[in-house]
Amino acid sequence: MDILPIFSTLRRHKITALLLILEIALTxxxxxxxxxxxxxxxxxxxxxxxxxxxxxxxxxxxxIGKPTDAKARAQEDLAVLRxxxxxxxxxxxxxxxxxxxxxxxSIKLDPAQKLPTLNATMYMGEGLIRxxxxxxxxxxxxxxxxxxxxxxxxxxxxxxxxxxSVIITQAMAERxxxxxxxxxxxxxxxxxxxxxxxxxxxxxxxxxxNGDGTAQWTMIFPLRMSTASASRYVLRTASGxxxxxxxDAAKALRKADPHRxxxxxxxxxxxxxNFFQNDRAxxxxxxxxxxxxxxxxxxxxxxxxxxxxxxxRRTIGVRRALGATxxxxxxxxxxxxxxxxxxxxxxxxxxxxxxxxxxxTRYELPRLPAIYFPVGAVVLWLIGQLAVxxxxxxxxxxxxxxxxRSV
Numbered sequence: 001m002d003i004l005p006i007f008s009t010l011r012r013h014k015i016t017a018l019l020l021i022l023e024i025a026l027t028x029x030x031x032x033x034x035x036x037x038x039x040x041x042x043x044x045x046x047x048x049x050x051x052x053x054x055x056x057x058x059x060x061x062x063x064i065g066k067p068t069d070a071k072a073r074a075q076e077d078l079a080v081l082r083x084x085x086x087x088x089x090x091x092x093x094x095x096x097x098x099x100x101x102x103x104x105x106s107i108k109l110d111p112a113q114k115l116p117t118l119n120a121t122m123y124m125g126e127g128l129i130r131x132x133x134x135x136x137x138x139x140x141x142x143x144x145x146x147x148x149x150x151x152x153x154x155x156x157x158x159x160x161x162x163x164x165s166v167i168i169t170q171a172m173a174e175r176x177x178x179x180x181x182x183x184x185x186x187x188x189x190x191x192x193x194x195x196x197x198x199x200x201x202x203x204x205x206x207x208x209x210n211g212d213g214t215a216q217w218t219m220i221f222p223l224r225m226s227t228a229s230a231s232r233y234v235l236r237t238a239s240g241x242x243x244x245x246x247x248d249a250a251k252a253l254r255k256a257d258p259h260r261x262x263x264x265x266x267x268x269x270x271x272x273x274n275f276f277q278n279d280r281a282x283x284x285x286x287x288x289x290x291x292x293x294x295x296x297x298x299x300x301x302x303x304x305x306x307x308x309x310x311x312x313r314r315t316i317g318v319r320r321a322l323g324a325t326x327x328x329x330x331x332x333x334x335x336x337x338x339x340x341x342x343x344x345x346x347x348x349x350x351x352x353x354x355x356x357x358x359x360x361t362r363y364e365l366p367r368l369p370a371i372y373f374p375v376g377a378v379v380l381w382l383i384g385q386l387a388v389x390x391x392x393x394x395x396x397x398x399x400x401x402x403x404x405r406s407v
Contacts, residue, residue, distance in 0.1 A: 006336045013308070020304055021344040024380060027297045028348025032376040033355050034286045036368050041279040047215060049097050049272070050169070050202030052133030055088075056268040057242050058096050059233045059249045062261045070228035071149060073257065080256050081233060084248045086241030091132075091234050092225045093125035094150075095206045097268070098275035102206040107219075108188040109176060119214070120172060121205040124150060124223040124230075129167070129200065131236050134220075137170060139183045139198030142222040150223040150230075160192050163221060167198035171216035194221075213364075231263070242267050297380075298387040305333060305391035313398065320400035333392035334385060341384040345377045352376070 010017045067073060074092050081090040095102055103124075106116035125131075129141050146165060153159040166187065173182035173196070186193045203218045233253070237245045246265045253262065309316070316329060356368040 003335065003339065006332070006339060010336070010340075016304060016307075017340060020300060020340055021347065023297055023300050024341055024344025024384070025348035025351055027293045028345050028376055028380055029351035029355055031290050031293055031379075032348075032352045032368065032372045033359065034290050035376075036356070036372060037365075038283045038286050040365065041283045044208075044212060044279050045276045047204060047212070048202050049204045050132075050134050050200065050216070051097060051204075051268070052236065053268045053272060055133065055236050055239070055242070056131075057235050057237060057246050057249070058264065058266055058268065058271065059235070059246070059253060059262065060231050060264040061227075061233070061253060062231060062263050063227060064259045064261065067227050070151065070226035071224075074226045074230075077227070077233065077253060077256055080252045081235060081249055084235075084245060084252060086238045086245045087235050087249075088238060089127060089131040089236040091125045091127045091130075092227070092230050093123065093128055093131075093232050093234050094225055094230050095121070095123060096232050096234060096271065097204050097206055098272045099206045100275065104205075105189055107176070111188045111191055111193075118172070118175060118217055120168075120217040120219050121207075123203065123218060123220045124225055125234075126222075126224045128220060131234055132203070133236060134203050135201040136167075137199055137201045138181075139167070139196070141198060142167070146222040147224045148222065149226070151226050151228055153223065154229070163192070163223070164194060165197045165222060166194040167200060167220040168196055169203050169216045169218045170199055170201055172218060173199050175217065294383060298383050301337060301384055301387035302391060305337065305388045306394075309333070309391050309395040312395075316395055316398055317400050320398070326396035329396040329398075330392045333388055333395060337384050337388040337392075338381065341381055345380055348380075349373055349377070 078090050078092060081087060102121045104119050104121050106119050108116050126147050128134075129136070142165065148159060148163060153163070168176075168182065168187075176182065176187065177185060182196045182199055185196050187196065188194075200220070202216055203220070204215050205218055208215055233249070235245055235249055246267070250262050250265050253260070319329065352368065352373070356365070359365040360367060
């Protein structure tokens with residue numbers, strides 16, 4: 001079909017055509033970026049934690065008053081917890097994945113550095129690797145004689161120099177020494193040097209405040225926690241035993257020391273679900289925004305096409321009288337809408353790139369994949385053609401004698 005008559009007609013309706021183009025462009029830009037944001041949020045939900053999530057439960061306690069003999073209390077609690085049927089490992093740890101609160105420190109490769117190389121999370125707790133089920137991919141776990149009491153070290157800074165070993169994640173090792181073997185190398189926490197004796201495949205940070213790119217920058221130290229310095233008991237359970245173990249663990253801890261409160265008792269699956277609930281909520285809101293925009297755009301196309309059909313009723317009749325078929329009339333309106341949609345989509349692609357560039361620089365989001373542009377264009381073309389189909393069919397159905405009666 002010759003499109004010159006279509007452009008000639010559109011020039012007589014510049015304002016309405018421009019409004020439709022702008023509506024399609026904004027819809028294209030917002031929908032493409034919104035879909036990308038949804039995919040990013042859903043990807044976060046699938047983050048690898050590095051622990052056996054479906055086997056872990058946490059019981060968090062709070063002491064009433066200052067605890068006495070905190071070290072002995074912790075060992076007694078762990079002995080009681082390990083005797084519960086279904087418990088395969090137990091540890092008193094300083095932090096748990098997906099809890100939005102973490103202990104971090106700066107890392108240097110040379111004590112003379114002015115700026116740290118990175119900031120990493122510090123996990124502590126005797127038997128933590130076995131309890132969490134983290135996978136060692138190089139080196140070894142801590143020996144029993146390598147553990148130091150965290151309380152003693154905190155009260156005596158000189159003991160910090162005796163913490164001579166550390167286990168780090170594979171992602172952190174690759175960031176510190178790209179393409180090199182991490183075992184045997186030293187890192188510095190201030191002036192204190194520690195040697196890498198093991199590398200675990202993954203262990204996620206409890207809090208992702210620095211962004212997803214640093215989620216696996218994690219270290220494990222051979223420090224033994226007490227009830228004065230830690231409140232989180234983590235239990236690894238046999239399959240299908242978590243709910244029962246949670247109840248039994250809470251009862252056992254209350255019985256061992258009635259002078260404390262059970263703050264929380266949750267499975268790690270529940271903790272993870274709560275951690276990402278805002279991401280799921282945002283994804284739901286964005287889905288609603290996308291649907292609303294697409295519906296409004298489709299209704300705009302229907303409304304404008306219906307208006308033009310009513311305005312051009314005489315012209316349609318003349319064309320029918322001169323031999324134009326129903327298919328010719330239908331193709332005319334569909335081609336006209338396709339041209340408007342194409343111009344709007346082209347402008348929308350530019351806006352899409354601009355919005356994504358803003359999000360990259362302001363919120364550290366990754367670049368929008370190129371596949372979003374053709375997919376977004378096809379979706380809007382389809383919506384446009386479907387939306388104009390009804391008015392176009394009504395125009396094609398107008399009999400020539402009725403359309404020309406008012407001439």
